[in-house]
Amino acid sequence: MAETQEASVGYMGEAWLGNPTTLYELNQVKSFPIPGKGQRDQAETTHLKSPNWRREYVSTFHADSDFDVVLNSRPLSTTDTLLDTAAGDDVVRPMKLVIPENGVPVAQVDLTVRCLNYERGEVNIDGVMEATATFRVVTIGAIVPYVAPGG
Template sequence: MPGETQEATVGYMGEFHLQNATTLYELNQVKSFGVPSGGTREQTETTHLKSPGWRREYVSTFYEDSDFEVVMNTRALSDTDTLCEAALKAGDVRPFKAVLPENGVPVAQITGTAKCIGYDRGEVSIDGVMEATATFRVVTIADIEAYEA
């Protein structure tokens, strides 16, 4: 595409929000998160003795779930810690919003629903920052779109 730019940027000002009881809540002290995606589609081979051009043939079958992690600084019993633990224990499907920045400015977002399938509070060490990792499995996902505050 003429005029297209693809310059590197950093994740500064990125955000991840998860539904609590009433609204989307921005998780605090997020250090990184995987960009949610719709996953991949499994393929089953249907090759036969007369497959054209000596090429294997396939048919698309089920979608394979996509998982992503959110890593954050943590403090036990904080609002973010409590929300992540509750989402794991409930095992329910919750709305989320991932905000993608460009040079410190939110420019795009991905919304959808996900289930918390893991929450690890990490480790306590003599001089390390306590980090937690929440793992989510995408259930539904919308196309990437322009950011809305």
């Protein structure tokens, strides 16, 4: 198959969070990274006869992978209330991040997360209030083709 890698923008990307089990689309999302599984820790197993004078390692635990979702802040909205509740409990929630290509959803990442923190932003004289929700990956799947809600 021919390579079709072309630059695109995040227009029409989406972030969905469980309330606590039914997915709800977070409104006014401005940005989010595409999270990964987290780096694997390594324990050294080098011994006196390690081949080729090289250190040896065995993979152990995945390090935690945290990421932020930035959105326009609107206190007491449904999105605000959901994120505030999620940050206040220890519930593992489903999440879906939709990745667009030129304004069309083409891929998604399904994962489970804990909301570690929710900051409602800063009130200032001439700027938009931005909220930031910080999530920790609990489980994560591969990037797969997009499936519309209810599809």
